[in-house]
Every structure is written in C-alpha cells, then in structure tokens.
Amino acid sequence: MRNNHFRMSNKQLDGAQALIKTLDDLGIEYIFGYSGGAAIPIFDALVTVKTNIKFVLARHEQGCCHMADGYARATGKPAVVLVTSGPGAGNTITGIMTAQMDSVPMIIICGQQVTWMLGKDAFQEADIFGITIPVVKHNYLVKETDSIPRVIREAHHISTTGRPGPVLVDVPKDISSGLFTGDMDPELDLPGYKPETSYHVDADKIDEALQLIHKAERPLILAGHGAMISGADAELKELAETLHCPVTSTLLGKGVFPEEHELSLGMLGMHGTAYANKAICACDLLINIGSRFDDRIIGQADKFCKDAKIIHIDIDPSEMNKMVRPDIEIVGDAKTSLVEINKRISSLDTDPWLNTIEGWRKKYPLSYRKQGGLRMQQVIDELYQVAGGDAIVSTDVGQHQMWAAQFYKTNASWKWLSSGGAGTMGFGFPAAIGAAFACPDETVISISGDGGFQMTLFELATAALHKLPVKIVVLNNHYLGMVRQWQELFFEDRKSGVDLEGNPDFCKLAAAYGIPSFNIKRPADVRRQLEKAFEITDGPVLIHAECIKHDNVFPMIPAGAALEDMLTEPPKGKLAKPTGST
Amino acid sequence: MSIVTTDTPPENASGTPVSLPVHTLSVFVNNKAGVLMRICQAFARRGYNIDSLVVSKGRDIHFSRMTIGISGDPDGLAQIILQVTKLIDVIHCVEHTSDDSVNKELLLVKFLVDKKDRTEALQIIDHYGGKTVDLTPTSMIAMLNGDTSKIDAALAMFSQFEVIETVRTGKVVMARGELAT
Numbered sequence: 001m002r003n004n005h006f007r008m009s010n011k012q013l014d015g016a017q018a019l020i021k022t023l024d025d026l027g028i029e030y031i032f033g034y035s036g037g038a039a040i041p042i043f044d045a046l047v048t049v050k051t052n053i054k055f056v057l058a059r060h061e062q063g064c065c066h067m068a069d070g071y072a073r074a075t076g077k078p079a080v081v082l083v084t085s086g087p088g089a090g091n092t093i094t095g096i097m098t099a100q101m102d103s104v105p106m107i108i109i110c111g112q113q114v115t116w117m118l119g120k121d122a123f124q125e126a127d128i129f130g131i132t133i134p135v136v137k138h139n140y141l142v143k144e145t146d147s148i149p150r151v152i153r154e155a156h157h158i159s160t161t162g163r164p165g166p167v168l169v170d171v172p173k174d175i176s177s178g179l180f181t182g183d184m185d186p187e188l189d190l191p192g193y194k195p196e197t198s199y200h201v202d203a204d205k206i207d208e209a210l211q212l213i214h215k216a217e218r219p220l221i222l223a224g225h226g227a228m229i230s231g232a233d234a235e236l237k238e239l240a241e242t243l244h245c246p247v248t249s250t251l252l253g254k255g256v257f258p259e260e261h262e263l264s265l266g267m268l269g270m271h272g273t274a275y276a277n278k279a280i281c282a283c284d285l286l287i288n289i290g291s292r293f294d295d296r297i298i299g300q301a302d303k304f305c306k307d308a309k310i311i312h313i314d315i316d317p318s319e320m321n322k323m324v325r326p327d328i329e330i331v332g333d334a335k336t337s338l339v340e341i342n343k344r345i346s347s348l349d350t351d352p353w354l355n356t357i358e359g360w361r362k363k364y365p366l367s368y369r370k371q372g373g374l375r376m377q378q379v380i381d382e383l384y385q386v387a388g389g390d391a392i393v394s395t396d397v398g399q400h401q402m403w404a405a406q407f408y409k410t411n412a413s414w415k416w417l418s419s420g421g422a423g424t425m426g427f428g429f430p431a432a433i434g435a436a437f438a439c440p441d442e443t444v445i446s447i448s449g450d451g452g453f454q455m456t457l458f459e460l461a462t463a464a465l466h467k468l469p470v471k472i473v474v475l476n477n478h479y480l481g482m483v484r485q486w487q488e489l490f491f492e493d494r495k496s497g498v499d500l501e502g503n504p505d506f507c508k509l510a511a512a513y514g515i516p517s518f519n520i521k522r523p524a525d526v527r528r529q530l531e532k533a534f535e536i537t538d539g540p541v542l543i544h545a546e547c548i549k550h551d552n553v554f555p556m557i558p559a560g561a562a563l564e565d566m567l568t569e570p571p572k573g574k575l576a577k578p579t580g581s582t
Numbered sequence: 583m584s585i586v587t588t589d590t591p592p593e594n595a596s597g598t599p600v601s602l603p604v605h606t607l608s609v610f611v612n613n614k615a616g617v618l619m620r621i622c623q624a625f626a627r628r629g630y631n632i633d634s635l636v637v638s639k640g641r642d643i644h645f646s647r648m649t650i651g652i653s654g655d656p657d658g659l660a661q662i663i664l665q666v667t668k669l670i671d672v673i674h675c676v677e678h679t680s681d682d683s684v685n686k687e688l689l690l691v692k693f694l695v696d697k698k699d700r701t702e703a704l705q706i707i708d709h710y711g712g713k714t715v716d717l718t719p720t721s722m723i724a725m726l727n728g729d730t731s732k733i734d735a736a737l738a739m740f741s742q743f744e745v746i747e748t749v750r751t752g753k754v755v756m757a758r759g760e761l762a763t
Contacts, residue, residue: 133620
C-alpha cells in the first residue's frame with residue numbers, strides 16, 4: 001500500500017527520503033541528531049518528506065545517543081540517532097556501548113563518505129561499521145539505495161525484539177542521494193535471527209522449576225531489567241505475593257516490583273541493601289528473572305548462592321552459565337515464563353524466612369546522618385518525598401547514583417534510568433532530556449554529581465531551547481567521589497586524579513543558558529529549596545547542592561569479594577585491594 | 583639456488599609447543615561482508631586464538647560455511663558457541679569431534695630434492711596417498727590430504743629433505759551420516 005501511494009503520487013524519492021519515510025512508517029517519534037557533510041541528504045529529507053517525526057538538534061553526538069537512550073528507557077520504544085560520518089559517528093561510541101550493555105533499543109544512522117572513497121582516507125571517513133561491531137547488537141553498511149527500507153526495517157526489528165540493543169546503519173552519501181526505485185515494504189531477510197522462539201518456553205523446565213519452588217523454605221526472587229523489558233510486572237507481583245516470596249532487584253530492575261511493597265528488599269549487590277545481600281546469602285532458592293548476574297551482583301562467583309538452588313530465566317541463551325551455573329535454565333521471555341509458572345503455583349509458608357529478613361531490615365536499615373554538613377543522601381531522600389515514587393529519575397554514575405538507588409524508591413517500571421553495565425558518566429542529564437521529550441506530562445529528575453554533569457552539560461542548551469521541565473540536580477562534593485572512596489579504603493587514602501578543583505559556579509552556568517537555579521548549602525534548606533524548584537514547570541531548573549566532601553557509600557561489598565564479606569559501616573582497619581573485578 | 587621464505591621453523595625449537603586443546607566448529611553464516619570480522623571479534627575478545635579457518639560459499643550462495651579450529655579454555659567453549667550463535671548473521675554454530683565427523687585438510691609442501699633423492703621422495707608421497715604437483719630438477723611440490731595427524735606425520739617424513747615452504751588449508755569438517763554439519 002505504501003508503495004502504491006508513492007507510485008500514484010508520481011514523485012520520485014531518493015534514498016534519504018525513502019529512509020525517513022520508512023522511519024515514519026515504523027512509528028519513530030523522535031530523531032536526536034547532529035548534522036554534518038555526509039549526512040546532508042538525510043537531513044534534507046527531514047525537510048522534504050512530510051512525517052510525524054520530531055527532530056531534536058543536540059549539542060554533541062554523545063548527547064544524541066543518551067537522549068535516545070533515555071527516551072527508550074522511559075518508554076520501551078526506540079528513538080533514532082542521526083549523525084554524520086567520521087567524528088560525528090565516532091562521538092556516538094560511548095552512547096552506543098551504554099545502550100548495548102543495558103539492552104536498550106536504539107537505531108543509529110550515520111552519514112558516510114561516498115562509496116568509491118571508502119578505504120581511501122577521504123575527508124571525515126571512518127570505518128564506523130568496523131569500529132562499532134563490538135558495541136552493537138547488529139550493524140549495516142548500506143551499499144544499494146533500493147535496500148534502504150529493508151535495512152531500516154531490519155534494524156528496527158532487531159533492535160526491538162528478543163534482547164533489545166542498538167543497531168547502527170551506515171549510509172554513504174551517494175546511496176542516500178541515489179534514486180530510489182525499490183519496494184517500500186519489503187520482506188525482511190534475517191535467516192539467523194529468530195526472536196519469536198523466546199515465546200515458547202520448555203514445559204519440562206517449567207515443571208522442574210515448580211518442583212524446586214514448592215520445596216523452598218527460603219525463596220528469593222531476583223528481578224532484573226529483562227523482567228521489565230518483557231512487561232512482566234503483574235506476573236512478577238502475582239508470583240511474589242502468592243509465594244510470599246521477597247523480591248530484590250538489580251540496579252536496572254528498579255521499579256519492576258514496587259520498592260515500597262512489603263516484600264521488596266530494594267537493590268542488591270555491591271552497594272545494595274544489607275538485608276537484600278544477607279537474604280541472597282541465606283536463601284535456599286534464588287529465582288532470577290531477567291538478570292544477567294552482573295559481577296557487581298554476585299561478587300566472588302564461586303561463593304555466590306553456593307548452598308541455594310538457582311533458577312535462571314533469561315531470553316538470551318548466552319547468559320546461561322556465563323557467570324553462574326543455574327540448576328534450572330529457562331531460556332525465554334520472562335513474562336511468558338512467569339505466566340506458565342504462575343498457572344501452577346501454590347502458596348508457601350515463608351513466615352520464618354520473612355521474620356528473619358525483617359530482623360535484618362531493622363538491624364541494618366538504610367540511614368544517613370543529618371549532622372556534620374549536607375549529605376547527598378538527604379537531598380535524594382527529600383527529593384523522593386517532594387516528587388514521589390512516580391517521577392522519572394535519571395542518574396549519572398558514582399556515589400550519588402548508588403545513594404539514589406538506595407534512597408529514591410522506584411515504584412513502577414520505566415521510571416529509573418541509570419547506566420548500569422557501562423557505568424557511563426555523563427549519561428544522566430541527556431538521558432533525562434530524552435525522557436522529558438518522551439513523557440511531557442511526567443516529572444523528570446536528573447541527578448548527577450559534579451563530575452558527570454560536566455561531561456555533558458552542553459545539553460543545557462537543548463533543555464533550555466525546548467523548555468523541558470527537567471529538574472537538574474547537581475550534587476557537588478568537588479570530587480570524583482566513588483574513586484576517592486576506593487582510594488581511601490583500598491589505597492591508603494592516596495588521592496589521585498579525583499579532586500575537581502576549578503568547578504564552575506553551577507548556578508551562574510545555568511543562568512548563562514537562561515535556566516533558573518536554586519542553591520542548597522545547609523541541611524535545613526533542602527526541603528524549602530526543592531519545593532521552590534518544583535514549582536517551576538515551564539522549563540528546566542537547576543538545583544545545586546553543596547555537599548560535604550568526604551562521605552562513603554555503605555553497605556559495600558568490595559569488588560570480587562563474597563557477599564558475606566559486606567561492609568555495613570566504615571572498616572576499622574586497612575582493606576586488601578580488590579581482586580577479581582572492578 | 584636460493585629460495586627466500588620466512589616460513590621456517592625456529593632454530594632451537596625443541597619438541598612441539600605446549601598447546602591448548604583444539605576444537606573444531608562448523609559455522610553456517612550469511613554470505614555478507616563483515617561476517618568474518620564479527621566472528622573473529624567474538625573469539626578474540628574472549629581470548630581464543632583461531633588456529634585454522636576455512637570459508638567457502640554454500641550451495642545456496644546467500645550463505646557461507648566456515649570451519650574454524652580454535653584453541654583456548656575448554657570450559658568457556660559452550661559459552662563462546664552461544665555468543666557466536668547469537669550473532670544475527672550466524673545461522674548455526676556447532677562443535678564437531680572426530681567421532682561424529684570427517685575431518686580433512688590439504689597440504690602443499692615444497693622441498694629441495696635432486697635426482698639422487700627423488701625416488702625416495704616419491705615413495706613417501708605415494709605412501710601418504712599424495713601426488714606431485716610441481717617438479718623441477720632441484721625441487722618438488724607434493725600435495726596430500728588427510729586428517730591433521732596424518733598431515734603432521736607426513737611433514738615429519740618430509741623433514742629429511744630441505745623443506746622450503748608448507749601451506750595447509752586448515753581443517754574442513756563434515757558431520758557423518760545424516761547429521762547436519
């Protein structure tokens with residue numbers, strides 16, 4: 001039908017127009033981009049083709065990627081990144097890697113030199129296809145104008161199905177400028193890609209899982225990003241409530257099970273709650289739903305859950321036995337698997353187990369001191385009280401990220417945006433911008449430290465221009481705090497490369513972009529300043545909090561150590577340097 | 583006469599080097615540019631070395647068949663097979679052992695041999711079921727095929743002559759009976 005439309009309109013399309021039209025047909029809502037020579041035909045098509053797509057000019061290609069990433073993490077839908085060749089494409093690498101590590105759908109379209117110049121070191125030519133192979137789910141170098149709709153449709157399909165991920169399409173300028181004579185709605189050609197198989201789970205494995213579940217006395221559910229991506233929220237809740245089984249989540253799984261639910265133990269892992277980590281050590285059955293057993297969750301692999309049975313549900317077969325050897329492997333979609341399991345579960349008596357956990361919860365609560373200066377934890381805690389658990393919260397990477405994960409409770413999916421696998425500083429603020437475009441009616445909070453914020457602060461212009469009501473929180477301790485914490489604990493407090501002297505006046509910086517700001521210096525100021533800032537809803541507002549310089553995140557499991565070696569408070573003596581992981 | 587080659591064994595090589603177990607994988611892939619890069623990257627990232635690699639078009643030219651010999655941590659092998667299988671351009675990737683498959687490689691070996699030793703050289707070639715594919719008054723190229731141990735044994739015999747160069751295709755593998763390769 002689409003094809004007929006164009007024939008009837010008697011209008012000849014070029015490759016770039018076919019590309020933009022295909023993106024529109026696929027329902028793409030936003031393109032975050034930055035123009036340049038090799039991409040001019042594609043940018044021109046944004047003007048000449050009438051679509052529903054909205055284009056956002058960011059201020060750096062890394063910003064484009066993180067915006068598309070934030071858009072996807074807030075909606076589950078992909079956005080498109082459109083950049084030029086060479087340095088433009090090169091600047092996307094960190095953003096693409098960030099999306100790949102966290103299974104975020106994204107379509108990156110790069111302009112490229114003309115085909116006959118490829119490999120000849122022509123102006124702004126880079127082998128972005130080769131460069132990105134290790135950091136994408138799949139990528140393409142388009143060689144025929146007529147194949148553009150097929151390639152774009154395949155890219156969208158691959159990016160959004162199975163385990164999602166970024167797909168890059170490199171489009172040489174002669175290909176995008178060439179006359180399009182092909183089919184606008186062609187068949188996909190992907191004989192090696194069968195994501196639909198993940199919706200058929202092995203019934204025998206479900207049987208085996210049920211047997212283990214019904215024998216368990218101390219079960220624990222580990223909810224990961226995969227549970228959220230598959231939309232298994234309701235099934236997860238049904239499973240937990242029927243079994244009376246506590247639930248801990250990964251950093252990226254925050255929200256798929258409401259953190260204010262009485263069965264929620266919050267986040268586990270290196271800086272997870274003490275009660276979640278103690279529960280992991282003491283459980284007799286771990287039901288992992290869509291988590292890849294990241295090294296910052298399992299600590300020392302051979303001691304992880306060594307006395308417990310493990311059920312691992314994952315859509316990606318290559319996650320099985322990668323970090324942890326499960327007793328039962330269920331390869332498939334999390335929601336499909338849980339629907340099958342839930343059909344036949346019955347209630348468990350877990351009262352003694354829940355009582356034990358309640359004891360840990362009382363003994364090791366998350367807490368912070370309100371004396372001795374302003375702490376990041378307090379700002380985050382009060383942010384939560386002012387904004388509530390329904391706001392979209394985007395974080396950067398470091399101490400503030402871990403405190404936000406601890407103190408900002410997330411009560412629904414798609415509300416917590418944080419770079420987990422890649423740990424990309426500079427992610428948080430542009431990701432919040434992407435989320436604000438995606439969800440104009442929701443409160444969006446960006447929480448960054450002074451280090452990460454300065455890595456992508458140029459996107460203040462984007463936020464200001466589009467009057468996006470993002471609450472930009474900068475928690476300033478004048479340090480790269482997490483590295484300083486490690487240096488203090490493991491390197492005899494020798495500080496190296498962590499002192500951010502020379503930080504700008506962040507409020508004046510905001511003013512330079514026409515963005516109002518609020519400054520918080522004392523613990524007593526927090527609530528009032530936050531409330532004033534939250535009254536501003538017609539554009540961005542920056543909240544700068546001057547926090548104490550020396551504070552460490554606890555609980556902490558030193559990297560590569562066993563979970564039972566968790567520190568719940570500052571250690572008395574010197575610690576051995578971490579081994580086995582970072 | 584002098585033939586220059588860089589492919590000579592090291593002077594003081596004693597015995598065979600300690601090697602990790604070699605595994606033979608058959609990988610069926612889309613016949614597209616860049617597929618080999620993706621597969622090599624998947625192995626290299628995880629510390630596997632590719633010992634041999636044979637790529638050829640499939641009967642349907644949209645596909646290619648690769649036989650890859652790799653050495654590396656045997657515990658990680660199942661994991662790397664899954665990682666390779668996960669690539670969009672890979673249709674399937676399976677490991678084959680010599681029990682369930684036919685393994686062959688082809689050897690070309692060039693050595694210096696004059697009239698005096700020529701008969702003995704021809705006898706060795708004949709013993710291994712090979713043949714002479716190039717003959718000059720001073721040199722000879724022999725071609726023979728077989729499994730890896732046979733090729734190794736033949737090379738040991740040829741070492742009594744002055745071997746100038748050897749070229750091995752690397753293993754090709756085909757599953758026995760009605761099993762798919």
